[in-house]
Amino acid sequence: MSLTKTVLNNSSVLKVNTANTRHCLTDVVKTEDWSDFHFTKITESTVSRAMTSRYFKDVYDYAIADVIIVGAGSSGLSAAYVIAKARPDLKVVIIESSLAPGGGCWVSGMLYSAQVVRKPAHLFLDELEVPYEDEGDYVVVKHAALFTSTITSKVLSLPNVKFFNAVTVEDLVTKPCEENDKNSKLTVSGVVINWTLVTMAHDTQSCMDPNVIELSGYNEDGTRDYSKKHGVILSATGHDGPFGAFCAKRIAALEPETTEFKSMKGLDMNKSEDEVVKHAGSHKGGVDSIFFCGMEEAEIYGLSRMGPTFGAMFVSGIKAGEEILKHFAK
């Protein structure tokens, strides 16, 4: 852009060469002061109906889902991308308690923004076309938000993904395990959800009842429909906290004989990231149809933590996603 500098009465005015100020509205606005600009007319109820008709159609259409991902952090979003992209026929629901997806991945360590990703996890950044600086054994994304905004936009643009944010999973729907299943006593068959603000306010009210999203694989009368694959829950709710490590804590409480909540161990990057990837996937305890990825695994299986490096989050999501795709492929 060439700038021409005009000095008037000892004050200098930078006159921008208007030829270089073209934008998407240049041909719409005819006056210098934009006095001719106006939006098309609308009524307030039209806006309300446009929002609510779509939201509640989603709630209705996704009352039964094939995959329910709890937590839209870097691991949950990575898994959602792998699953929903490979199988556009599967109904994938993502439940996120915060208003914004991304979990802890909007910055890197503390409030530092540059994000370290150890190889070979950079191959996922290549697939997403997220640029980085290559430092040999690892790469650095200039801002963690560049990864998070990219994966979020790619996931949300997939037609078979429904994202319910500011909604919290506050319990699990469970069924007795299939008669022939000797390993487990319990199957998860859905999630119990509420507006996050309501979940946070439970102690102030007698009760504010929740809603439910069920997994696929059942008949109208609640019996198992063996002609359909049983849906799965992938829990990616991160570190233990007010909502975090939710499903891990819940199944340990429901099935204490087979599931122990071991809590995350000390920081060891080299040990932790490989372990988190290795343990990603279906839960091998007494509860069926639940998978884990990301830091929630460190909590349930007592793995070390890795601190501000994110490759294991992406790769554990990819690995859990691959196992879920195999479940639906059989």
Ligand code: 48N
């Ligand atoms: O980012 P997080 O917390 O979890 P992950 O596992 O995707 O990524 C973890 C990563 O950011 C780290 O912690 C890094 C690598 N640090 C490691 C270390 O050593 O400290 O995302 C979890 C998401 C959040 O957005 C939560 O809001 C959400 O899950 N969430 C829930 N959403 C719905 N219902 C719930 N019950 C719930 N609990 C958490």
